[in-house]
Amino acid sequence: MYEFRMPSLGADMEAGTLAEWLKKPGDAVARGDIVAVVETEKGAIEIEIFAAGVLNQWLVQEGATVPVGMPLALIATDKEEAATSITAPAPAPEPAVAAVAAVQTGPPPVAQAPLTPIARSAQARVKASPAARAYAREHGIDLAAITPGKPGGAILRADAVRGAAAGPAPARKTKPGLDFDKMRHAIAAAMARSKREIPHYYLSTQINLRCATEWLAGTNRSRKPEKRLLMNVLLLKAVAQAVKAYPRFNGFYLKDGFMQAQGVHIGPAIAIRGGGLIAPAIHDCDQKSLDEIMIALRDLVARVRAGSLRSSEMSDPAITVTALGERGVDGVFGVIFPPQVAIVGFGAPHLAPVAHADGGLAVEPVMLASLAADHRVTDGHLGARFLSEIAALLQEPEKL
């Protein structure tokens, strides 16, 4: 039996509140299916499963706050299903088997009692499923004015629909799905840990963007707005390709030291209006075309702002890219998001005098790129080669 557990959605997460089950006992689940919604300091996250089979039993009820790693449900995996169906006709079950069966068909154990030490007050904010939030947003409903169907439970879509029918409520301008105080707390915890534990070193270089700018303008000229690319997409792809050549910047520093990530999952830092940021993963960035990265980025930005991210997007990024340039600053030197080991920063593209090797001088678009990396894993020498590789890749945008 596979145990579906409360995942870690970031180094700073200790516990999460199970807001909503999206699969019930008896439902078939496939790898990558969204099984539950968990409320965290970074909003409501859709939790994916990485096993296939049939959901056998819930171990935790909606509304319970449980620590990272605690089993939430039992899944009969496909292999076990097959085995069960073969052995099922066998007669005369032994008492031990019957006992197990009785346990498994009984009501889900109430997990609250042993958890009280860490069960925090979740009443400070409105608990609601992403579907309920989306409905409330569309219809201008104040979720705080709605009573959940189950006392103490999260507001589900049906509750929001019922609330809407009961009468209009004044629309609120607050961000659905996010609690800014909690997010600030999460950022503070992660960044304080980073500065406490990670010996950062910093490098920067000015990248000539003439080729990239011209290529982008030429590409976008013949495209409808919805097909156009942003410079950030080129930057993400360049980092992805550079990371493949320099894999020691792509991974996690854990208690046994550096562990290289399996794929190239880059976390672009996405600001949230009103404060805070999240850097969820664009998976397999190295294998995606620029158009595919653009689609993924657009989708990610929309879901960050709607507060509906998936668990793998929270846990998988192995390097962060922050492009604060569009906010008008020349450069940004990032703080590594633990347990990652590097963050690449891009400043504002701007025009500057550039001296060429032949002694000539020209005004060209340039950008300051920076690398903050973990000295426990790499040195400035390797960091310099990594950053130079990013600069070199941006000189040939047509190959990205």
Add this chain to the structure above:
Amino acid sequence: MTRDEILARVFAELESVAPGCAPGNADPGVDLHDELDIDSMDFLNFVIALHTSLNVEIPESDYPKLATLDGAVAYLLQKVNG
């Protein structure tokens, strides 16, 4: 379309790409990126929305003309009414 109709559409699209950005309170002569804290993705989504709802071509080279509310309204008024 009248100027007011265009302005209403611009407000609606900005509200939709950047919920809570309150374009009605923005200084119409100041850059939208700074005034409403919208980024390049928000701005592109704004352009897409205008392209779709007003059926006007907005080449990337014209983006600077849309940078302020006043600029955007003048540009779209001219585009829509030809």
